[in-house]
Amino acid sequence: MDFAGVVVAAGSGSRAGAGSAKQWRALGGRPVLRWSVEALLDAGAAEVVVVIPAGADAEAAGALEGLRRWRTVAGGATRTDSVRAGLDAVRIDETAAVLIHDAARPLLAGSVVSRLLKALAQADAALPVLPVADSLKRDGGGVSAGAVERDGLVRAQTPQAFRLAPLRAAYAAWPDDAAATDDMAVFEAAGGRVALVQGAPALLTLTYPEDFAMAEALIAWETRMGLGLDAHRWGPGDIVWICGVPICHHQTLVGHSDADAGLHALTDAILGAIGDGDIGDHFPPSDPQWKGARSDQFLVHAVERVRARGGRLVNVDVTLVCEQPRIKPHRAAMKARLAELLDLPLDAVSVKATTTEGMGFAGRQEGLAAQAIAAVALPVRPAS
Incomplete structure (x- = not known):
């Protein structure tokens, strides 16, 4: 009716x-x-x-x-x-x-x-x-x-x-x-x-x-998971941005924005958890206003989309796949930056790194890849 x-x-x-x-x-x-x-x-x-x-x-x-x-x-x-x-x-x-x-x-x-x-x-x-x-x-x-x-x-x-x-x-x-x-x-x-x-x-x-x-007390919370994956190739430069942290290096990652693969993967994971498209839908690379843009604004936008649904982030986990640069010396700074951007406690943020033992594009040092998972809690109306 x-x-x-x-x-x-x-x-x-x-x-x-x-x-x-x-x-x-x-x-x-x-x-x-x-x-x-x-x-x-x-x-x-x-x-x-x-x-x-x-x-x-x-x-x-x-x-x-x-x-x-x-x-x-x-x-x-x-x-x-x-x-x-x-x-x-x-x-x-x-x-x-x-x-x-x-x-x-x-x-x-x-x-x-x-x-x-x-x-x-x-x-x-x-x-x-x-x-x-x-x-x-x-x-x-x-x-x-x-x-x-x-x-x-x-x-x-x-x-x-x-x-x-x-x-x-x-x-x-x-x-x-x-x-x-x-x-x-x-x-x-x-x-x-x-x-x-x-x-x-x-x-x-x-x-x-x-x-x-x-x-x-009557509101139920539904936990959703999102997965993000991103990769960029290496090119000429002396600073690379990874998970919101600048690292001095003999190369940089090439992309339309600052090519921060860690933040891009995490942005996609958060958007995926709420079924809200991907980073390209919200910040298309064809749009010149995003050329050279800092990727932290992409991540903050994704978090705001969660909050607009009444939701909250639970935790995030980022894995970086590369032979270079060494991630461990910068991991604490990356965790702290992500916790700040996401408004999460440090123990709800994980940053890890691994190599591919010389295999594939990352093993040949042609580029860097990042994978991220995000858990989001959304409020649900009672069903009765």
Whole structure:
């Protein structure tokens, strides 16, 4: 079923503690808002309208950089006003579905979206719910005022799914000065029929500072490996760059940039770990701006691509294959330089060297080769 998403992110999040509004804060290495928008896009949303505070366009653009099929609209004074603004901006067909989601529930799994869309085949709206497991009590001013029967009670979550035309009609009929606990309250007041589907425990709301710690604990991390290989031939010169370190030598490596084979191999390994092409895709040798360029900027770019995905480097390992120059006297400096560029501890960086016992182009001292492996950890949404 075709559907659009509306992500409500127009609040100030004052109860979440000091700092920026919670929708811009980091969770698992990426902005809270990005989790919800990515989840809806990955689930197949034709478009996602993000309702943000007035004047927060720059924050939204930064949080959602690299994503497609989204746009922003300014929210209103209340959540109801913000949802109305989001619905007005949706451009999908009136017969399609729309999912209204709170950005403060970032750990949305695609399976929840699937259950909601399936339920819309038999109803005008669908709501993800969880059973109430705890005993319920009334608060009588700091003392218990008796138990509340929990049979028949469920906890409502978002996203809440609707057929677009009936939801717009329900909001048009809702009084401007009336408050609604959620979108289902508006829909049910107009006589809409709502199906209940299984929610997900991970869909908790980030309200207080401790909720962020709980959400972090629910995020799984996927470790990926990448392999890089590079080689350059020897040519006239007196300095060679290897793993970011200049070494005085009677030859240099020939290439379009500074021909640092160690950094080139490592850059490819990192890009490979996240499936983001290779060094030639990002810095084509046909582009004159990279002629003679320092290769450390290529490596830093690859690390930034990992961080943009909310990921982090775990460790790297570089093997240099050459007969000359001797690597061991410079290995400590190479490790230190790589650790600095990658923001890794020294024990997460390895530089080794070997020869080919006179065999092949490296053995004939025609060139130098480098091989690198990189491990990257990426955050993964809960699957339930």
